[in-house]
Amino acid sequence: MKNDLLQPLLDSDPLLRQYENALTRRLKRSRETEAKLTQGKMSLGEFASGHEYFGLHFRNNEWIFREWVPNATSVCLIGDMNRWKPKKAFDLERISKEGVWERRFPSGMLRHGNLYKLLIRWQGGEGERIPAYARRVVQDPLTKIFSAQIWNPPSPYKRKTDPASTFKLQLSSFTPLIYEAHVGMAQEEGRVGSYREFTEHIIPRIVRAGYNAIQLMAIQEHPYYGSFGYHVANFFAASSRFGTPDELKELIDTAHNAGLLVLMDIVHSHAVNNEVEGLSRFDGTLYQYFHDGERGLHRAWDSRCFDYGKVEVLHFLLSNCRFWLDEYGFDGFRFDGITSMLYLHHGLGTDFRFYDQYFDGNVDEDALAYLTLANKLIHELRPGTVTIAEDISGMPGLAFPNSGGGIGFDYRFAMGGPDLWPRLLEKTPDEHWHIGEIWRELTNRRKDEKTISYTESHDQAIVGDKTIITWLMDADMYEHMRAEDDNLRVNRGIALHKLIRFITLATADAGYLNFMGNEFGHPEWIDFPREGNGWSYHYARRQWHLADDPALKYQFLARFDREMIKLAKRFRLLEFPAPHLLYEHEDHKILIFERDSLLFAFNFHPSLSRADYCFEVPRGKYRMIFNSDAQEYGGCGRLVSDQEHSTFFNTLRGKKRHMLSLYLPTRTVLVLERISSEACLKSPVETAEVTSDSVELR
Incomplete structure (x- = not known):
């Protein structure tokens, strides 16, 4: 039977017609999932309001706390308010057969700044847990223990800009020129940077560089700093190692006032293994939020895999999308690790050369339904919000509109470029570069979906890999970057660094991305503090002074990047056809x-x-x-x-x-x-x- 809703997708790619039955089934599953969630009684946006029901809230002069803990036999709030000892006055009561627990407290019983956790008991065991919907989580500097913290300041930050208005100003001509950034490592010194320092020192740099959007990494709280923010424990908490929630809101406000959109690197593809800090074995079972058994474990990432077929999990994740839009005013999301979500094999060891691989029974259709609903929700809540998929598989329909039968992302990353350049630089002298291969790789993309191109992101800057400037110059950059130094290897590196970035931007489809510091050839890799480097912060920083020093050649690359971006904006280059x-x-x-x-x-x-x-x-x-x-x-x-x-x-x-x-x-x-x-x-x-x-x- 002909499916009218799918027709735009099928018309855009005739190769999909032979898979129409599978696409129809997937579309039907997302519709049935939405109906199951809303039950015909509410909108998807109303359903995605779990953060306003669960967690700790101060309303009508009392505190209300709720948590979903289906396997628990008892739940007690412990913390500063009861000296971390369970007391009957802090016991929660089970109020539903689905496992929702609740307690109301008089206004003076809990205070701003109090640290707290849950003591959850189940048949045969117990454990302290940070509430799943906690909005602030902090780490004790001495014991290194994480706890939830009540955040209810007497004078909370009041947003000065309306993100919706920001979009209205730019949406008609918006082409994403994205500056990927990490707040903690955006400072010069060997320490963790703050939201406030980023606001004061880095946002002006991004504005001067000409980019129109910031993509912030590592915002969701993560216990291990070296995970780059990708092992999330507390999905509703902005990382406190960078500052307070109010300071993050001020950062976003300042960016909006400067004409920048702020995108968040959101991680819904997996969760950290940690049990005390995270969601794993939250109620004593391995399957509350995640798949049971081997399917619930991501061996390659040492993390847990969500069960996207569970109503409560969808409630949690969809509410998480809405929370960051409503509470902080983010302008959209880059969804990390989409490939891992989409496939039961997580995309490992698969080259995705044939269309059959998108329909061979290895696709997690519950995950597809979730991503479809997440995009629908986000765009209904705030029209114009940007969603970007990081997918290496080339799944058809990923960045095709919901209304045309697609999954609904606005953009997908063009992953060929950052794979092409290191491969050439490592294995092929540039006198043997195949010009036709470069052209084909940079322009080989789905014509029915918008893509964002880049030469390198944070992935290539991490220790163990190499940035483009390192491939080009290696050790010479440490000794021959003075302006008057005439070094053949450095001269070659500067020339090719410019050509590589320019051809990537000039051939891009609908957007461009750069990782902070790479535009001027930052000379160091990223190595977060870990046991192997003596817990040093030396390489978890950015040396901005190198680009500012008129005696060094880094200034040339920074100026080139600035003028390249300026040219692309002046001629609205990426708004025109390929x-x-x-x-x-x-x-x-x-x-x-x-x-x-x-x-x-x-x-x-x-x-x-x-x-x-x-x-x-x-x-x-x-x-x-x-x-x-x-x-x-x-x-x-x-x-x-x-x-x-x-x-x-x-x-x-x-x-x-x-x-x-x-x-x-x-x-x-x-x-x-x-x-x-x-x-x-x-x-x-x-x-x-x-x-x-x-x-x-x-």
């Missing part, structure tokens, strides 16, 4: 393409500059508006700014062609704007000649 390839030559390492009115000419050759290089282009007059060889970008300054070039006629194989002749210096990219479609030299034989450097066009 780039159109005009010319490529493998031996010459030349790649030329156009995008709207801009012409991009790349010479990747390591040693040969090309004089009077001729190639076919649309007729007109062109002005050079950008070149990576400029001295202010650390180049050799071999070109004059604002040069104008007119096309000329050339007859090849009996066909009259419009040609352009340019000087293309080695390891350089030129950008030319077509300023007229009429200007054309009328006597090509007299004004220009096809030289030996030019190539016969196909």
Whole structure:
């Protein structure tokens, strides 16, 4: 039977038609799941309000605490208020057969700043637990023990901006240029940075760099700092190691006032194994929030896997999405680890070369239903909110609208780029780079879904891996980055660092991402404090002063990145259709393409500059508006700014062609704007000649 709702998805990708039954089944499951959750009595948004029911709340001059603990035989609130000893006055009462427990306390019984936990007893055991919906969790600096903390200051922070209004201002022309950042390691010193320091020192840097969105990592509370925030224990608590909830709200407000959207790196793909701090064995069972047995364990990540088929789990996760929007004013989410959620094998050891792999029985269709409902919820709560999927599998329909039969993400990451560049840099000298492969990899994406491109993210910066600048320069960057130092390896590194980033942005589909510090070639990896490095914070930082120092070459890369982003914004580059390839030559390492009115000419050759290089282009007059060889970008300054070039006629194989002749210096990219479609030299034989450097066009 024809499914009208699926038609847009099927029309966008005819290869999916043979899987229509499976897609129809998945669509039906998400609809049935929503009906099961709302029971026809409420909206999905109303259902996703568990954070307003569960947890600790001060309302009508009393405290109300509720928790879902189905396997418990008794539950007691312990903490500063009763000297951590269970007392009858703090016992909770089971109020439902599903396992909801509740207690009401007079206003003076609990106070702002009190630390607390739950003492949960079950048949054959007991344990202290941090409440699942706790909104603040802190660690004792001496004992290193985590506890929930009551956060009810007498003068709470009042939001100064309306995120919905922020979107209204930018949505019509919003192209995400994302600065991926980690609050704790965004400072110069070897310590944990704070929300306030990020607000005061880093947001202005991001604004000056030209990015229009921040993607914040490690916001959800995680007991192990070195997990980079991906082993979450407390899903509703903003990490207290960076400061208070009010200080995070101020950070987001400040970003909004500066014209930046703030996206959150949200982790719903798994949870930390920890039992005292996290959700594992919360009520004495392994299967309260997670799958029982082996399916509930992610062996590769040493973590727990959610059971997305459980109503209470969906209540928890959907409410978590709403909480961060409502409470803090985030403007959207980057969903981490989507591939692990989507497949029973978590995507491990699978290359995803065939469509059958998306429909071969290894897909967790409960997880698909959850992601579909999460996107529907988020966009219904605040139209225009951004959702991004991190998926390496290429699952069709992931970033296709809910209304057209898709899962509903706005964007997906283009994972080919950050895989391409390290592979080339490690194994292939740049004189042997395959220009056609670079073009295909950077433009190979689903045409029916919007993608965000990047050369490298935090993944490549972690100890054990290498950033692009490290692949290019290695140890030379520590000794030869002074402005007057003429070092061949560093010169090569600077030139290719610029080309790699520029071609990634210029060929991007609908967005671009950079990890903080990588834009200026930060010279150190990221290594969080751990036993293996003596618990040092030395590499969990960013050395901003390197980019600020006029005596060092890092300034050139920072300035280049800033002007590259400025150019993309000025011409609204990523709002136009995909780039159109005009010319490529493998031996010459030349790649030329156009995008709207801009012409991009790349010479990747390591040693040969090309004089009077001729190639076919649309007729007109062109002005050079950008070149990576400029001295202010650390180049050799071999070109004059604002040069104008007119096309000329050339007859090849009996066909009259419009040609352009340019000087293309080695390891350089030129950008030319077509300023007229009429200007054309009328006597090509007299004004220009096809030289030996030019190539016969196909």
